[in-house]
Amino acid sequence: MIKEIYVSHEDKMKKALDALRREFLTLRAGRATPALLDKITVEYYGTPTPISQVANISVPEPRMIAIQAWEKPMIAQIEKAILKSDLGLTPNSDGVVIRLNIPQLTQQRRTELVKVVHKKAEESRIAVRNFRRDANDIVKKMEKEKSISEDEGKKAQDDMQKLTDKYIKEIDQIMSAKEKEILEV
Incomplete structure (x- = not known):
C-alpha cells in the first residue's frame, strides 16, 4: 500500500516537472521556436484550436518563425490571434505565409522574463510539496488506523521527503x- 502511494505521488511530481518544462518552452528567449505558439488558439469551425493544428510552423532562420495555413481564410485569424497574444510579436503576411520576426530582447524584458521563470518554478515547487503533504497525510491516516506501524510510517515519510527533494532540485536546475x-x- 505504501509503495502504491509512493509511485502515484512520484508520477504526479513527474507531471508537475513536465508541465514546467512545457511552460518554459513557451517563454520567448530571443530565439525562434515553434513552441512559442503552443498556447495560442484560433477559431476553427467554431472550436478553439491550437495554431499547430491548422498550419505548418517552421523556423527558416534563427530569429524567424514561418506559419503556412492549410486553408487560406485561416491566415487572417492566425494573425489576429498572434496580435492578441502576450508574445509581443507582429505578424507579417504575404497572403500565403505569415512571418514572425523575433527581435532581440531588451534588458528590461529579460529581467521581466526571469521574474516569470522564478514565479513558474515556485508554483511547481509548491505543487511538488503539496503532493508530499497529501502522501504524508495518507500515511498518517494509515498509522492512526493501525494498518501500518509507526516505523513504517516514518520510513514512508522519509522516502517521500527524499523524492520531494529530488524533484525540487530538478526544478531548480x-x-x-x-x-x-x-x-x-
Whole structure:
C-alpha cells in the first residue's frame, strides 16, 4: 500500500516537472521556436484550436518563425490571434505565409522574463510539496488506523521527503538553465 502511494505521488511530481518544462518552452528567449505558439488558439469551425493544428510552423532562420495555413481564410485569424497574444510579436503576411520576426530582447524584458521563470518554478515547487503533504497525510491516516506501524510510517515519510527533494532540485536546475538562456545576449 505504501509503495502504491509512493509511485502515484512520484508520477504526479513527474507531471508537475513536465508541465514546467512545457511552460518554459513557451517563454520567448530571443530565439525562434515553434513552441512559442503552443498556447495560442484560433477559431476553427467554431472550436478553439491550437495554431499547430491548422498550419505548418517552421523556423527558416534563427530569429524567424514561418506559419503556412492549410486553408487560406485561416491566415487572417492566425494573425489576429498572434496580435492578441502576450508574445509581443507582429505578424507579417504575404497572403500565403505569415512571418514572425523575433527581435532581440531588451534588458528590461529579460529581467521581466526571469521574474516569470522564478514565479513558474515556485508554483511547481509548491505543487511538488503539496503532493508530499497529501502522501504524508495518507500515511498518517494509515498509522492512526493501525494498518501500518509507526516505523513504517516514518520510513514512508522519509522516502517521500527524499523524492520531494529530488524533484525540487530538478526544478531548480531547469529554472537556472532557462534563466541563463534568457540572460544570454
